[in-house]
Amino acid sequence: MQLSPGFLSRGHGGSFGEPHIVDLHHDAARHVGDEPLLLAEHAPVAVTPNRAAGARLLMEKLGCDFLIMDDGFQSARLHIDFALVVVDTRYGIGNGRVIPGGPLRANIVDQLVFTSALLKMGEGTAADPVVRQAARAGRPIFEAHTEPRARERFAGKRFLAFAGIGHPEKFFGTLRQAGGDVVLAKSFPDHHFYAEDELAELAATAKRDGLRLVTTAKDAARLRHGASQEFLDQLEVLEIDAVFELDHVPERIIDETLDAWRQRKLRR
Incomplete structure (x- = not known):
C-alpha cells in the first residue's frame, strides 16, 4: 500500500x-x-x-x-x-x-x-x-x-559546542560519542533564539581558543534565518538518527x- x-x-x-x-x-x-x-x-x-x-x-x-x-x-x-x-x-x-x-x-x-x-x-x-x-x-x-551521523566529521576535533534544547548535556555526550573533543560547552534555554551579541561572542571565543563551532540540528534550524552567512559558514551541525x-x-x-x-x- x-x-x-x-x-x-x-x-x-x-x-x-x-x-x-x-x-x-x-x-x-x-x-x-x-x-x-x-x-x-x-x-x-x-x-x-x-x-x-x-x-x-x-x-x-x-x-x-x-x-x-x-x-x-x-x-x-x-x-x-x-x-x-x-x-x-x-x-x-x-x-x-x-x-x-x-x-x-x-x-x-x-x-x-x-x-x-x-x-x-x-x-x-x-x-x-x-x-x-x-x-x-x-x-x-x-x-x-540515538546515533550520531557522519562521525568522521567530528572525530579528533576540538569544539565549542552550544545548544538551546531541553537537555543540552545529551547533545554534548553525543558529540563525545562521535569522537569530538568538547573543550567548551555552552547551554541556552530550550527553543532559544540567539541574539547577535551571543553569536558574536561564540564566534570570538571559538576563534580565540582555536575551536570549531558545533550545534544541534534544532538550533541550526533556528539560526537559518537569524545568523549571518559568515557565522553559518563556520558552523558544524551534529545530526542524529533514532535506531531501533x-x-x-x-x-x-x-x-x-x-x-x-x-x-x-x-x-x-
Whole structure:
C-alpha cells in the first residue's frame, strides 16, 4: 500500500493564526517553530494548535493519507489509531506527578489505557517504573537509541559546542560519542533564539581558543534565518538518527496503525 504521510505540529513559538503548510525555503523558525522545519525535510507539515483543521489541510490540499502527530497524545479532536509514547530512559517521567506538582498532564496509569506501545529511548534506568506499568497493562515495549551521523566529521576535533534544547548535556555526550573533543560547552534555554551579541561572542571565543563551532540540528534550524552567512559558514551541525534495537519495529508500527484504521472503518 503506497502511503502519503504528513505531520501535524503545534509549531512551538509559531505565529500563524490559521493552519499553515511549512515552506522550507521561506518559513523561519520564529514563524513555524524549529521542529516543524526539521520534519518538513521528510514530509509535508501543517502547523496549528487546531489539529483537526491541520489534518483537513494536509488531506484536502496535499492528499496525505497517513498523519503523524508530534506531541499529540491528548488531542481529543482526532481519532488516534496508534499512540506511541516515548520515554527517555535517563530522565523517565520525573516525579510521576501531574502538573503543577510534576511534569505529567495526566496520571500515567490513566494514560496507559490509551497507549498502543511504549518506546524506551536510550540505555538508562529512570524509565523502569513506567516501563513496568506499561508491561503490566499489556502494552508492547520497544527500544531505540540515538546515533550520531557522519562521525568522521567530528572525530579528533576540538569544539565549542552550544545548544538551546531541553537537555543540552545529551547533545554534548553525543558529540563525545562521535569522537569530538568538547573543550567548551555552552547551554541556552530550550527553543532559544540567539541574539547577535551571543553569536558574536561564540564566534570570538571559538576563534580565540582555536575551536570549531558545533550545534544541534534544532538550533541550526533556528539560526537559518537569524545568523549571518559568515557565522553559518563556520558552523558544524551534529545530526542524529533514532535506531531501533529491532529493525522490524517501524514497519510493525505502520502495519498496526493501518490495521486499527481498517477495523475502525468496518465498525462505522
